[in-house]
Amino acid sequence: MKESIAAEAALAPPKEPSRPGRASADAARRRKRLVTVTRPWLLLAPSLVVLAGLLLWPLIEVGKLSLQDYEVKFGGGVGTWTGFDNYADLLSNDLLWRTVLPNTAFFAFACVILTVGFGTLVALLLNRLGTLWRVVCSTAIMAAWAMPAVTGTYVWVWLFAPEDGLMSKVAGGLGLIDPETTNWFTERLGFYAIATLNVIHHGFPFVAITVLAGLMTVPKELYEAGMIDGASAWQRFWRITVPALRPIFLVVTILSTIWDFKVFTQIFLMPGGSGSNEEVMNLGVYSYIEAFAKNDYGAGAAAAVMLTLLLIAITLVYIRTLFRQGEEDL
């Protein structure tokens, strides 16, 4: 709302006090028009240069690299064009279909569902609390959010460390596992369960805060009317809250999908996550290992391009969603 008002105001250029003399006024007006046309671009130029040089240009380079066999020699690398060989190798690789893609997709799927679900529950909880407890809880949520990915991952690894970790001791004490022999990190399921917990802990605050902001905009009268009509809390949630917050849920879900598909640090820093255990690789780690551990930059680039295309497809859905919501005048 506010934005469209600002946009309308922007259409009408500010009027300056008229100066004496028709000719000079004409020249001044022409100069002013020139300034209005060029000023936004002058303001944008530094940012666009940086973004083009460091984000757009590398994207083109990585595309070119994926079509080459790139060898590192003294005094620089040499690339030989090999067409789509890297992609052919990648797509015929059993590891990709059996391990890497399922890991990436199932992990992202689980993280998105759980992050959005848990974040929504927390938002509903915060919405019911009094001011004091809401401040306490949202500060705690902020602490979870502020935890850097690197240190957060180490803490979760420490909590689940074989033998000495808290969770291993507790599970061993309850007789669920034998702490001497159990290592959760070596199995795919255990590894990704811990990674999921880590990602949820880091990711739900954004969902909770955003959904809470949305909840506060839903008119109270709707709920009162619902209660008078005898709707249960469950019905009120599905018939009033969910439809009213549909746009917010869409945005939050798509953003989470994008973020969870490209989780890298949290996987890479876990035991075995940096390539020594192929079972737990995801697409990002696979690309990084191919490029930097095996020095096969072409193959790494091909995997990176694949991940990028996947993310761009999701992003386009996101942008279409934004436009559908009547944000045509971004």
Place this chain on the structure above:
Amino acid sequence: MKRTSIGSRIGLPAAVAGLLIFTLFPVYWMMSTALDPRASSRGSDILPSGVSFEHFSRVWNEGDFDRYLLNSAIVGLGTILAAAALSLFAAVAVARFRFKFRTSVLIMILIVQMVPLEALVIPLFLQMRDYEMLNSLLGLTIVYIALSLPFAIWTLRGFVATVPKEVEEAAYIDGCTWPRMFWSVLLPLVAPGLVATSVFAFITAWNEFVFAYTFMKDSDKYTAAVGIYQFFGENDTAWGPVMASSTLITLPVLIFFVIVQRRLASGLAAGAIKG
């Protein structure tokens, strides 16, 4: 809507307690392990076996963590200064002017933000190596400026848009030129948003791992996020020092986050909802 059933009288406090434990326990476990002199063998003891700063002093003196933190701070400061200035200009351009390709520029910024770092790190590594910018804090700072810009522009745009146009017009009527209006009117009004955005840019740089790990091969150029890696072994990890250095990395971020949390939260929410 005051309604107290038995369910909500017990359920609500239980839910709050659960939430607080889930969010804060990892933070508590990190800090208490860092202070525990017998860290690796504490097992399931909720309280540390004692309080000592030996892990911190080991990390600080032998682990060179003072240097890593300084490197991180230099990179972070460089990132904020550049990102704040660039994103403010760009945000004013997209929020205050209507021009051809404005929407295209905005969409491009949005798309570029979604690109995975693994796709960028390969070509940028090769490029930086050719320019001999590996192991350079400046090279890393430049990359972080680019990484933090899209989000900064997107968020600041919301803050700029909330400044009423009338305020600007009043300045023009008083005879201000555009640059004067920008400095004396717009900038002070957007300052809170600028602070929040800068903090976020700082956190991006402070927390980043992939680029720092790939670019910085000299141990005296490590940032804190990479420096911690040396205590971490596949089989044998010194958990006391790891948690002490984790605490050192986390504390500044935690403090910044709590300081700007309200502004950041509302700005983020606005940015997300409005796109």
